[in-house]
Amino acid sequence: MEELLNIKNLVVRFYTYEGVVKAIEGVNLFLRKGETLGLVGETGCGKSVTSLSILALVPPPGRIEDGEIFFKRKDGKRVNLLELNEEDLMHIRGNEISMVFQEPGAALNPLYTVGEQIAEAIILHRREELCRRILEEIDEEMRKADTSPIKMLFLRFEKWAYTKMLKNTRTLSLRIVSKIPLLNLYLRRLKKHAKNEAVKMLKDMRIADPERIANMYPHELSGGMKQRAVIAMALACNPVLLIADEPTTNLDVTVQAQILNLIRELKEKFDTTILYITHDLGVIAEMCDRVAVMYAGVICEIADVNRIFEKPLHPYTKALLECIPRPGKKFKSIKGEVPNLINPPPGCRFHPRCPRAMEICSKVEPKMVEVEKNHFVACHLYRGEPS
C-alpha cells in the first residue's frame, strides 16, 4: 500500500529549568494511505508530542532536534514537513492534515457560535471553491432583468471583489474595501455560503437539527455535541490525514460509542487516514488496523492489531495488556513508575520495570527489529531482521 506519512528518527526535547526533557528519542513510524494507526502509551510517553511534531506545532520550550517527517501531499508531491516554511505549513494544517483534540471544550472558542467557527475554517481553506460558486450566483442574479440599477452596481462591485479574492485574499484593494462600511457588505455573501457548508458538515456528523446547533455557543452544547462540532471542523476541508488525540477520553461510554461509530463512518466516506492516539486499549481494538506502542519517548512495538492482542512480544505491551481489568481474569499491575524523562534510564528505557530484564538491557539501547512480517519490536529478547 501507498505510504502517506513517514517519520524518521524524530527527536524532540524540551528545555526547562530543571533540565532537558528528552520527550521523544528517535521515533520511526510510517502510515499507509487509508489505514488507521493507533498510538498507545501512558501519560507523558510522548504520544501527543509526536502528533504535534507532525504539524510542526511543538510548543516552546520544546524543540525538534533531529529527524524528518515525509508527507505525501494532495498533489502527489512528497515533502519534509520539518523543512517547510510557515506559509506552506499553513496550507497543510487543516487542509491536508487536521487534528481533533482531547478536550472539545478547550478546542472551541466560547465567544463564537459553532457554525461561525466551522465556517471560519471553510473560508480559510476552501476559498477558491466558495468564490467560484459565489461568482456563478452573482452572474445569475445579474442576468435577471428586473434588478434595479443600484443593485446592479453593487453586483458588479461584488463580482470584481470576488474575482480578486479568487486569486488572492490579501491584496491591498480588498483589504481596504473590507474596512469601508456599506461596501464591505459584499462579505455577507461569503459568510452565508460558508455557513451553509458548515451546516452541511454538521449534518454529516449525524446532528439532528443542524441549523439550530450551528447558531449555538459551545457552552450550550453537551460534551458529545462539542466533540462532533470539532470533528466537523477538522473534516471541513477533507484532509488526507486526521490526527485524533484522545478524542473520546472525557466522554461517557455511550457517547464514546456514538463518536467512535461516527469516526468509522466518516473515514469510509471521506477516505481519510487516521492516526488515533489513545491510552484505552479497548478503543484501539475497535478502531485500528495497526498499533504502535510507546513508552517513555520511544516506540517499543509496532504490529497489526490482531498480532498485538494475540501475541504481544515486548514485555511492556504484555504488561499493559495484563493490567486491563477483564471479567474472569485477574489483572496484574506493572510495578514502579514511568521514568523521569530528564534522566531516562540508560539502555532500554523499560528495563527498571521489566520482569525479563537482562544484563545487556541496562547498557545497550535495543534497536527496532522486524521479528515477523510487519511486526517490529525493540527488545533484546528478540533478534530479527534489523529494520
Added chain:
Amino acid sequence: MRALLEVENLRKYYPIFGGLFKKKVADVKAVDGINLTIFKGECFGLVGESGCGKTTFGKTVIRLLKPTDGHIYFDVPPDIREKMRELELDGSPTALRELERLRKEYDLATYKGKKLRKLRRKMQIVYQDPTTSLNPRMLVKDIVGEPLKVHKLARGGEVIEKVVKMLQRVGLSEKHLYRYPHEFSGGQRQRIAIARALITNPDFIVLDEPTSAVDVSVRSQLLDLFISLQKEYGLTYLFISHDLSVIECISNRVGVMYLGKIVELAPTKELFDEPAHPYTKALISAIPVPDPNVKRKKILLSGDVPSPINPPKGCRFYPRCWKARDICRVEEPKLVRTKGNHFVACHFPED
C-alpha cells in the same frame, strides 16, 4: 449479612433561582428517590453517565450535603431497625410518634453539629481528582495527619508515627513526609488521599471515581491497593465510577443510575451476564472490548441524557429506549425484584 448503610427514599434537589426577586424557579433533581442497602464488608459499585447524580448521592450519603428528603441509617443496630419497620407498618398515631423519636436519634439525615462530627470519623471519601482535593500549601504529613487532630485521635509524636505507618501501608514512605502534593505523580497523590481517608480508621469509604484521572497501569495498582486494604481493615466501599470494567472487577453488587434514580440493582456477575434494563444493556454493549476478534453488537443510544430539571414523565429512559411503549410514557416503573437479588425498574424487563 448485616446492613451497614440503609438509604430510604433519598432526595437531593438543587434549587435554581431566577427572575427579578431571585425566587426559586425550579429544582435540579440530582438524586430523586433512592432506596438502597449496603452491607457490611461489601463493595457496592454505582455506575452511570456523567450528570446522573452518582457523586451527589455519594456525598449526601455521608452527609457532606444535606438531603432534601429521605432517611439515612448508618450502622444502626439491627433490632432497632426491625422495631422501626414494625412501627411503620403499624401506622397508628402513637407508633408514628415513637418512630419519629427513633428517627431523630438514629437518622443520619437529621444529624447536626457534634453528633454529626463524631460520625464523620467513621465515613470518609476519596475524590476523583487528587490535584484539587489536596491542599497545595500543606505538607503531606499535615494533610494526612489533620483528620487525627480534628477528631482528637492522636497527639504530639503519636501523630507522625501514625501518619508514617499509614503512608507505608498505601505504598509511600517516610521520605515523602515533608513534601508538597505537586511533587508527586497522579498515582502517588491519589495514594495520599487514600491515606488521609484511612487514617481515622473508618468503616465506610466513598470512592468517587478514584481511578478515572490516572493511567491504565496506575489504575491497576490502585485497584490492587483498594482490594488489599478492604481485606485488611474490613472496609465497606461505595465505589462510584463510569468505567464498567473497573466496577466489574472490584464490586460485589452493582447499581446502575440514570437521571437520579437507580434503574437496576444486582450482584455483579448477574448484572453483566444478564442485564435486564435496556439502559444497562446499552451501557454494557458500549464498553470497548480490548480484543479485536470480539465483535459485539452495539446498541447505540440516540441523543443525550435529558435535563434533570425537567425529567421525562413516566419512565425516565423512554425517550432513548428502543422498547418504549405507551405505558412507559405514563407510568413510572418501580424497582422490583425479578429473581434472587436482581432488581429492575422497567415495565418490560423480560423481552
